[in-house]
Amino acid sequence: MHQSFKPLTDAMIETLRSSVGDGPRVEISDKMQKGLRLRLGPRSATWSMVLEVDGKRTRHAVGDWPEVGAEEARRIARMVGQPQRGRAAPATVDALLADYAAVKAPTLRRERSTMNSLKDAISSIRNRHPATLSRRDIADIVARKAKFAPSHANRQLAYLKALFSWGVSQGLIDNNPAQGVGKPAREAARERTPTVDEIAAIWNASISRPHPYGPIVQMLILTACRRQEVAEMRWNEVRLPPDSATGEWTIPAARTKTGRSILIPLSAPAREILDEAKKYKSGELVFATYAGVSFQSWSKAKIALDRVINFNNGNVRDWTHHDFRRSFATYACDELNTPPEIVDRCLNHIGAGTSSTVARVYARGQLLQQRRLALEAWADAIMNAVEQQSGPLRQARETD
Known part of the structure; x- marks a missing residue:
């Protein structure tokens, strides 16, 4: 049932709600603000704004009464219905994300994962008008995510802040509802450092995993690079001289966390992985x-890999792909006595030792040979441990 009233007030809504009782839900139009509607039911009262967009009628949630009073509902409704200059204002959060994605x-740097995270974040608000969102809405979204993925909830909040901040900068929306929302989870730096024997167990298990995940894990171990850097490695970035058992890989600045390109010396085992990968070559990746x-x-691939590790009695617990970088750094410093600045350069960290122009040139040139020796x-060390473990594994399989 639809009714039209003179300008609604909170007192009037309280009276109307009591008169509804257990009867059917009614919808009331506010005569002061065109398009503003209030749906009254036995247990709820909800504001919405009805607009004509491209000849089609669309409805946008404004909020629940009494949390959003009559005056506040009119203010939000005016923002929703306000005509924009230049580029058409997005009618929904989904449309705002589409604009953001296009530009x-x-x-x-991580386009695909960032966009997937944003789509997941806005799933519950995708059809709402951006002007109707509040900090509470955004806080609720990341709080739900934090219950089972605390670190990702923090990343998701950062992505949402960037999305709405861009919308404000482009004049598409007036406010950033994510501004001022605090991180939902406290992140502590990981200290887990898998040993060489544990990494060997992971390597042996990865042999049974199909392309591309198995080889990716092995390349992560050998290069101590970040997982996305390896997953997005391109053939035009690698140099594999036919007269050499090794090679080089240049990661462009656009694909590194630090925004600085780096040349990675490839050991003989890493070169073998790439030679094997040529069998699957179908494009630039x-x-x-x-x-x-x-x-x-x-996540799914690691769960399957952990099952193989357990089957092999590998006894490796609580490890992540990123831990390989920490393991390399620990081994290089403690066992190889590699200077910290060499290790930092292997990991493409930005430190005081590589901050000046001269130091960066030195790092690209003279440090290359030292980095090559450390990675080789x-x-x-890894391949020796792999070989020591693979013998008993073969015997166990033959016995089975």
Whole structure:
């Protein structure tokens, strides 16, 4: 049932709500603000704004009464219905994300994962008008995510802040509802450092995993690079001289966390992985999936890998792909006596030792040979441990 009233007041709504009782829900129009509606039912009272967009009628949630009073509902409704100059204002959060993706996504370092995270974040508000959102809405979204993925909830909040901040900068929305929302989870720096024997157990288990995940894990171990850097490795970034058992890989600045390109010396085992990957070559990506895109199913693939590790009695607990970087740094410093500045450069960290122009040139040039020696010694240690473990594994399989 639809009714039209003179300008609604909170007192009037209280009276109307009591008169509804257990009867059917009614919808009331506010005569002061065109398009503003209040739906009254036995247990709820909800504001919405009805607009004509491209000849189609759309409804946008404004909030629940009494949390959103009559005056506040009119203020939000005016923002929703306000005509925009220049580019058409998005009628929904989904439309705002589409605009953002078209303009900003190509410039994001982790485009695919960022956009997937944003789509997940706005799933409950995708059809709402951006002007109707509050900090409470955003806080609720990241709080729900934090219950089972605390670290990702923090990343998701950062992505949402960037999305709405861009909308404000483009004049598409007036306010950033994520501004002022605090991180939902406290992140502590990981200290887990898998030993060489544990990494060897992971390597042996990865041998049974299909392309591209198995080889990706092995390349992560040997290069101590970040997982997305390896997953998005391209053939035009690697140099594999036919007269050499090793190679080099240049990661462009656009794909590194620090925004600085780095040349990675490739040991003989790393070169063998790339030579084997040529069998699956179908495009520019070295470790492309069968769909021709970069690998993304990290969680599911790791769960399957952990099952193999347990089956092999590997006894490796609480490890992540990123831990390999910490393991390399620990081994290089403690066992190889590699200077910290060499290790930092291997990991493409930005430190005081590489802050000046002269130091950066030195790091690109003279440090290359020292980094090559460190990574080759690391590869030798891993492969020796792999070989020591693979013998008993073969015997166990033959016995079975």
